[in-house]
Amino acid sequence: MDGIAETPAPAIDPFDVGRPELYHKDAWRPVFEKLRADDPVYYCETGRSGPYWAITRYEDIVRVDSDPATFSSSHLLGGVTLEDKSNVTFMQMDPPQHTAKRKSVTPIVAPKSLAQMEVLIRDRAAKTLDALPRGEEFDWVDRVSIELTSMMLATLFGHPIEDRRTLVRWSDTITADLDDPDSPIRTEAQRGEVMREFYLSMLDIWKRRREEEPRFDIVSILAHDPDMRNAPVEEITGLFGLFLVGGNDTTRNSMSGGMWGFAQHPDEWRKLKADPKLLGNAVSEIIRYQTPVIYERRTALRDVEIAGKTIAKGDRVGMWYISGNRDESVFEDADSLKIDRPNARQHLSFGMGPHRCVGSRLAEMQLRVLWEEVLKRDLEIEVLEKPSYAFSNLVRSPTRLPVRIKA
Template identity: 50%
Template sequence: MPATAAPDPASPAWTLPLDRLDISEPSLFQTDTWHPYFARLRRDDPVHYTAESQFGPFWSLTKYQDILHCDVNHGLFSSEIGGIVIRDQTEETTRPSFITMDPPKHDAQRKVVGPIVAPGNLANMEALIRERTRMVLDALPRGETFDWVEQVSVKLTTMMLATLFDFPFEERSKLTYWSDVAIANPADPEAPVKDEAERTAVLQEMAREMGALFHRRRAQPPRFDLLSMLAHADATREMPPMEFIGNLMLLIVGGNDTTRNSMTGGLMALNAFSDQYRKLRENPALVETLVPEIIRYVTPVIHMRRTATRDSEIGGKTIRAGEKVIMWYISGNRDETVIDRPDDFIIDRARPRQHLSFGFGIHRCVGNRLAELQLRVLWEEILARFPMIEVVGEAQRVYSCFIHGIRSLPVRIPG
């Protein structure tokens, strides 16, 4: 919903002493009450140190330019030393992937999967994406309430995942389940797993099933799917078991959660800003700028973590070697010094791609153009058949400070 950065004297976001502000609390995102906390930090302490939290001590970067500085300086701020999430990894939970690697290993592994989302292949995939989108939308009920996440967002992203991996199509729901398990916070009562041991067991099951397909592809001539690419490339064909699991998690979550939540969050934003929905209906060509605005406004990945490799300074603060630095993309995308009226959803922005949601530098999201393609096709097809899709109840959000997840959203298409 629309948010305001104006201080509210009754809100703890504005009254708590700065040293007691902890923006890593997952409930802030589950209840959608995070906005004023980040507005306070952007105004009063944009490079903020939290000494105590459930994730230990960490630095927070909340302004656009500071986040960009950290993201592009991979030599100074490492992904490999501590991983990419705020929670510290243990021996049990460490599963390396190319997003948690520094060069040169990162570059070699990322290069393997790049061709599947190259412009030429995306052009070839568009017809299939459009066919499936039409099939899903045409099956939706009219005049009755249904869950948009279950009936649209999950269905479309799961079919896309199955195509990317050339996974047995009739078993594609496993991919969604594995993605949900990979990002689940066991403290969430609705999480599909209740502890790390259960998560590990599910991911080992994933590794067995995907591993069997991986070895089958390695014995076959190279094909244009992710498993075949990994199986035939020198940089990935002999991955250790935990690295295999880590890269599968990265590719499955990257291909599922971010697009899925943008598909849902975009509909919510258009309902919250009815003037923008009306503008879009009157001019469907605005889908081109709608898509990046959805991705900015929703910010499906809330944060990324880096670890300082040596002492440096950001915003007048000294960050020591070994300290944890959190880039809060969700705050940088609301930075009023860079983005005009950032708390408003504006589908015809002059610079719609001015956002942090895909990251920058060597770790910029490898599938960003595929995500945009899926969203563009979805909204083109929605506008071609539905004058309006109404949000008729509250969204149920995921308990997480990493993925800006939406578990369910009741909607209705007027009959």
Template identity: 50%
Template structure:
């Protein structure tokens, strides 16, 4: 299905008729014009119904307080029909614990939670620092290069390989599978064009992970994700689709959020030179800056829920069976909830008051690991490079779900 008649991603969001707005159109994210569209909806129609889109009919929830109302009502707003607006054909639909409701969600989530427990994070910190240092020390000086390829992807993929205890020399498999899982079929450069093609590639991922499972299920429990799934009471008897789905979830969750925040943070600092100067003068602001980067970038723009019964939200009646998008990217710019929400402020007083990790029972299980990686990376950057220069505007991912940067050319003076 196409966008509503008359909708153009580059139109003026303040003059277009409200019923023609479709904020799930990936072009507004690729062209980085999304802030105006969401500001219009927050002001004029904060719970907005789009009748016709690539994904069919859906509601957009755009204010912080309304998103929180949905997040804290999982008994009304279910995840079980999927977390994106795309309605997959049943045969290709992957079960994963983020797309489950309690109690099954809770017990499966608990299986993998220990990998990001404080003690395990402390153990990982040295590895992250060593890898970040090696990556940064190998970057060219006075030469334009792609920050996404050389830093953002490389650091997160090495960490992901460690979490799965996946062969480090094959780590780019994980990046590829993450991109396959989140690709938008309408993207002219899409890696796959249909659900069938996507499923074919993800079956290769599942086969590789199943090889690791078979090795670890007969070995003593270890601290990697595959071993945890193989030995966990709630996960060791998963059917193949559920196993595939949870592997996809853990790969995407461990990859996209951190990768795009690493890129988005450097972009934000270049666009806000006063904040970059503040950071150079006081690198001790890094732990405060990291959640501000994650708010500013909002690596996953939305999460979907499906109404299990009729429900009134901000004066609108959501009907049973309706799907809705909680636009985290909009809630993170809601001035009614976050002071100076449109400004990037690295010494913000309440930097963790953002929605990028979700809220409630589905809050991102790896949020502290993402913050740890970003904190260590920026500590190591500031030891070496007082300034990294953005050479041109980033190229952005064609997606309304992953708010990502695919390429960003930079230069390190020196």
């Protein structure tokens, strides 16, 4: 290294909440607790993808998320992740464009569709639970969470059900963090290749659906939507990507997180068994407790003051849902799962404002049905180890949760 000046490794900011290690090691709680108490609108100068603001209190997150005229989701400014991305779906648009585009996908998650899907979802949950081994260890993430959400995805996409794990592989590759030592890909070019494989497969289904009578899958609904029918191909594939990741990683994580939550709080499971009517609220509480999506980013469109700090036009702003859901001023004893928590429904896991999760009702239904079927069978499930978590700052994703069902 003679003659070459060595750049010292930059000091790690302990309050850089964009570090995936924090979630991989499940070490985020005290960091956010301190930020909420001492510096709730924190400017991190040394973020991996550049400086950003960390909004960590509940009420400030609601304010940012509900004000798209000040805090933009636009792909032209970098979109909704700290890393600038140029994906274009309604998720990376502002009203009024967002409003019109989002509308084209709402029929798939409309109440009528949900009622239709519930029968199928219940049947699959029942079969999946009945096929689980009794008296021996297995991985709840793989055998239940991934299994059920991938079947749902296959249905949504009209993809062959027996090939559902390909959908999981695509989704995991799209969201993979390249700094993750276990990442399935090492470069953006590799990611591009896998996404191409996904898109080509979907476009193939798309072409067929356009020629067929409308049927019940997202590809068909979009292929027969007057606006989407002739939309540019990137817009169509972008939507497939959004549905893939939105429908895969989130519900899956709550299915795992609920299992872990009940293992940590066995009294809550007993409470639910004694009064199954609590399940609706319990589902919201599980989604709060887990917070499957850690944050979302906006970009400031003007200088704006929040909690005494001036955010400058053009700054990246991270709304840390995971922290808002632990805000003690809103959720008492926030680290505990309490299935009868009176304001569980006010969690931030779906976001707030015009971008609030479009599939929230479908997610809630899948979780409700899973736990109804577990209750019906009176399964006694013992969690054998703590979960491992993905190396990601975006999704709080348990990757393994060993359990055993009492024989």
